[in-house]
Ligand SMILES: Nc1nc2c(ncn2[C@@H]2O[C@H](COP(=O)(O)OP(=O)(O)OP(=O)(O)O)[C@@H](O)[C@H]2O)c(=O)[nH]1
Ligand SMILES: [Mg+2]
């Protein structure tokens with residue numbers, strides 16, 4: 007745990023961070039630890055000198071992670087496998103879900119969807135008619151137009167689902183390559199949909215997102231003949247940031263590759279584990 | 290993008306921990322793998338704390354570099370660019386993150402319990418490394 011001591015000039019410094027990285031005091035510059043008082047001049051204002059530093063050490067995602075753990079407990083108690091689907095806008099999450107729900111219905115798997123959408127019910131409407139329970143979450147509605155789903159939002163969406171009658175719940179996160187990766191929602195498995203039209207370099211630009219998933223559905227491969235896009239280059243870039251992620255090439259349009267995705271889902275249903283720490287629960 | 294909601298979480302933590310005392314500064318430790326922009330965070334802090342008990346407090350962000358351990362060769366790499374998380378010694382991507390994912394409120398600078406009006410220090414902007 008951090009210890010603090012007071013220097014002659016009245017400033018207070020911390021030593022011994024609580025986490026595993028150890029560094030000497032002199033390294034603080036490397037940490038970009040800077041404030042007006044620290045870096046520009048040692049002149050702490052009169053107000054500052056009267057202050058006392060009190061240690062807190064509380065994780066900023068603590069509350070979200072607590073809610074995520076509660077969600078996971080509820081999923082486990084109901085025996086539901088939960089898959090978080092993330093992508094940039096328009097990669098094809100809803101299109102893949104339409105196909106998937108149709109398949110699950112014929113396979114006798116009882117499915118549900120939490121549909122995250124900023125404003126509309128367009129995606130949720132597209133998913134109606136396949137016998138699945140759909141719970142729409144408009145993040146623009148009381149959540150401040152969030153760019154991601156977080157665990158308390160998903161918990162609210164669960165009120166409109168009967169978990170006990172579900173085998174599989176899929177969460178369509180808000181289309182965004184940054185924020186959803188930071189927030190654990192309590193899902194057991196994280197999957198990305200990535201469309202070839204987005205460019206092969208994206209794993210390098212959004213490493214946190216691409217590290218957070220165990221499977222990438224490489225969608226829109228029906229367009230390969232018309233694009234100068236290279237699935238192999240994408241896979242190589244993905245490997246650089248996430249060596250263990252699996253890639254399944256699919257097309258929601260033609261149905262190519264979807265059988266392999268369905269097999270993955272069926273497998274997930276029997277092997278679901280609650281371990282595997284998502285990015286959002288770090289530190 | 291979600292700095293506003295992060296600031297709300299930080300404000301809740303600070304408010305719980307301040308023991309009813311005025312807050313001069315809130316110190317954070319943020320790993321460079323966290324996709325937050327410190328400047329945006331500081332800006333949003335001003336908005337979120339505008340009219341509450343934390344008004345006028347500064348947000349101080351300590352940025353922690355990404356350090357990883359290689360499972361293949363055992364070397365430790367300090368990552369300069371967070372885009373590629375590979376071992377500098379052997380190039381392996383089979384790595385374990387040692388630091389870079391921190392996201393904590395580490396401490397508060399608290400004024401005396403008295404209810405003297407707190408001056409309003411100007412919020413400070415901070416460096417952001419590439
Ligand atoms: N050619 C082709 N187009 C596709 C495929 N999958 C989806 N699309 C098209 O891509 C567009 C976006 O698809 P959506 O399923 O709405 O994507 P989304 O990820 O749900 O989008 P948001 O929810 O808005 O983030 C639509 O016009 C789809 O018809 C595919 O496999 N091939
Ligand atoms: Mg959609």
Ligand SMILES: [Zn+2]
Nearest residue numbers: 359362376379
């Ligand atoms: Zn190595």
